[in-house]
Amino acid sequence: MYKPTRLSFTLAALMASAVVQADVEVPLGSTQRVTQLFAFPNNCNVICFRPWSLEQTAEHYLTQSLQRDGYSRAKVSVKTHDGQVAATFSGVPDSYGQPLTALLATADLAYQGASRLNSDGKWAYNWYLFLPLGMALENRKSIELLHFPPDYSLTQAQDYLESKTTDRWATLLTDNGIPATETPAYQTIIDIAPIAAPASAGADLQNVYSYFTDYQTRMVAELSLHSKGSLPMVAFGAPVRNWVKQQYGQTVGVLGLAQISPVTDKSVSVLGANHPSYIWYAADPATYDGNEQKADEVGLKVMGQDLSAACWQAGMGQKPASDPNVLLKACMNTWQVTRKEQTCELFYTSVREFSAEKANALCATPAIKAQLKQLRIPAPAPSASAPAL
Structure with missing residues (x-):
């Protein structure tokens, strides 16, 4: 006769307590709605860069979400039945x-805004x-407010997080642990403008914000x-920081901190930052009539600001209950005082593309050390008009 052992009881208990996760079905809407909200076809005309169907396109983006949520073993399948996609x-x-479901409902507001923009004759032929x-x-963990996505993130990468801007900031986050x-x-x-466009479209896109107000404010509140x-939340670049001022009445300069209220009685900490790509302009000698020393000086200051902002974002994302003001001061002290030599080395390796050895030697020179003493001073405005990043 079989006699249950302690092990068999344990296995039975584990099996009984195991929760079998049922599949989760999420209606996405009609084929027309999914076509509109998923920018389908993303990069296809006569010859298709990726000849994906509507369902494959939706699966692609939803799979990215699963991975970035940490569900590496999860799967998603998108099917259409009687004109409805799920x-x-x-x-x-x-x-x-x-x-x-909430994201797509808010996305409907963006589509409505874009449709009005087109009806008013203000939509460009190369916008998406x-x-x-x-x-x-x-x-x-945190929210990033930006101006608009680059067109190639859609047409080439089909990845919202694949761009020079996001790649650079991800590197700064890794520099902060x-x-x-x-x-x-x-x-x-x-x-702020949910429109994939060429980099040169920044100034034009600042003029379309009002078409997306309902979308923008609901996104901020929901996310x-x-x-x-x-x-x-980090607000990147002058256009976005100006939008925060206009929409919420709070001024956020670079490394300036404010509290906004997306809904009544709820507050969110917002840090102002340079646009992640601003350093390429700020550190370009051509911006200062070919003066390389001036370009390096400004570039070092911008690098210190960017590392400080990423430090704050990383720290608040890991411990949301932290005092945002105390953390910001600590981050500025870290990258602009305690670790200013490392700030220097990161500038020369990532922006000037020097070798680590060359960067290390350069940052040890008396001339550069003198510049590093001024790292806390805000970066001066370049002599030429800065791009609307």
């Missing part, structure tokens, strides 16, 4: 569909409505607030 997720919590697809839907695999959780982006509090 996504079926496996290996995710039952509630996983809620943030996706591109919503923040493929980012973390559930396990976010965030593992490279975890940086996407810190880079949940809200673009930055959650049941346990709020997520830290």
Whole structure:
């Protein structure tokens, strides 16, 4: 006669207690809606760069979200039936569909704004409505406010987080202790203009913000607030910092800190920062009539500011209950005083593309050490007109 052992009881208990996760089905809407919100076809005309179907396109972005939420073993399948598209997720919590449904409902507002913009004759032929697809839907650490996504993130990469801007900032986050695999959780982006466009379109896009006000404010509220509090937010670049001033009445200069209220009685900490790509302009000798010394001087200061901002974002993302003011002061002290030599070396290796050895030797010279003593001073305005980044 079989006699149960302690091991068999243990296995039975484990099997009984195991929770089998059922598939989660999320309606995405009609084929017309999904076509509009997923920018389909992303990069296809007569000869297709990626000849994906509508369903494959949606699966692509939703798979990116699963990965960036940390559900590496989860799967998603998108099917169309009777003109309605639905996504079926496996290996995710039952509630996983809620943030996706909310995102698409808010995305409808962006489509409406873009349609009005086109009706008014203000839509450019080389613009694409591109919503923040493929980012973390559930396990976010911080929010990034930016101007607009570059066109190649849509047409070439089909990845909202694939750009020189996001890549540079991800590197700064890793410089501040965030593992490279975890940086996407810190880079949940809200673009004030949800339009993929060439880099030269920045100035024109500043004139279309009002078409997307409902979309912008709802995105800020939905992504930055959650049941346990709020997520830290970084506002990148002058156009975005000006938008924060206009929309919420709070001034945020570079390394300036403010509190905004996306909804009544709820506050979010917002840090002002340079646009991640600004350093390429600020450190360009051509900006100063070929003066390389001036370009290096300004570049070093901008690098210190950028590392300080990324430090704050990393720290607040890891410990949201931290005092944002205290943390900011600590971060500025770290990169502009305690570790200013490392700030220097990172500038020369990442911006000037020097070898580590050459950068280290240069940062040890008396001339550069003298410049590093001035690292806390705000970077002076370049002599030429800065681009609208």
